[in-house]
Amino acid sequence: GENPLTGLEVGEEQVQAWLAALTMAEDLLEGRKLLPHFRVTASTGLGINMKRFFDEPKNFDLVLSITGPAIAPYLESGELVTSDDFDQIQRQFGGGGFLTFALWFN
Numbered sequence: 001g002e003n004p005l006t007g008l009e010v011g012e013e014q015v016q017a018w019l020a021a022l023t024m025a026e027d028l029l030e031g032r033k034l035l036p037h038f039r040v041t042a043s044t045g046l047g048i049n050m051k052r053f054f055d056e057p058k059n060f061d062l063v064l065s066i067t068g069p070a071i072a073p074y075l076e077s078g079e080l081v082t083s084d085d086f087d088q089i090q091r092q093f094g095g096g097g098f099l100t101f102a103l104w105f106n
Helices: 012-029 050-055 062-067 069-074 083-092 094-105
Strands: none
Touching: 012 050, 012 083, 012 094, 050 069, 062 069, 083 094
């Protein structure tokens, strides 16, 4: 039903979308799926292994991470999370949007 404080309604579709989002996050953090990088993935098909990113930290440089060189040690081939994956979850949350529900649920 609708929450009187937020005006948002949580139905089965939102519950399933939330579980899908948690599964996607777990897959990324466990290295089962790779995070695409906008400058690297299109030309190489490689993605960032987030498990290695957190388990094998190096000095972090935001600019070099955005441009690509700093993430090179974490690039691998494998199954990538796609924008379609994110879009599907976002659509299932409807007008409230994923971030609104994420803040509310947590």
